[in-house]
């Protein structure tokens with residue numbers, strides 16, 4: 001993954017986070033996915049007054065990408081502008097990310113501060129047998 005591609009993806013995640021619907025938590029999240037053909041698909045968290053119905057940005061991005069015919073993603077960036085420090089994806093999102101991304105795919109997440117986490121899908125979800133199968 002070229003640094004430029006990841007920086008670009010990160011900018012898209014930051015931009016889309018502004019569109020989050022998060023009036024209950026006031027914690028906006030934006031996610032940007034890089035598809036194999038270079039297309040970027042984004043998502044935001046969308047909350048509900050019935051709190052449990054809220055859906056995370058990562059899953060919204062992935063589900064809308066799948067509906068548009070994309071199923072393999074090269075990288076994901078996640079922006080949480082309402083935290084200074086980076087906040088990583090929740091466990092449920094890690095599982096969904098693992099369904100569509102290989103273990104060596106880069107993941108970047110950061111808050112509004114200068115600390116940025118650059119990791120991989122495999123680090124977020126270790127011992128995921130699907131990754132091993134897909135890598136073969």
Ligand code: THU
Pocket residue numbers: 022025027028029044045046047054055056057058088089090093
């Ligand atoms: N949230 C995400 O969108 N992604 C994450 O990885 C962590 C949590 C959302 C869910 C909820 O709308 C808000 O952040 C606070 O938890």
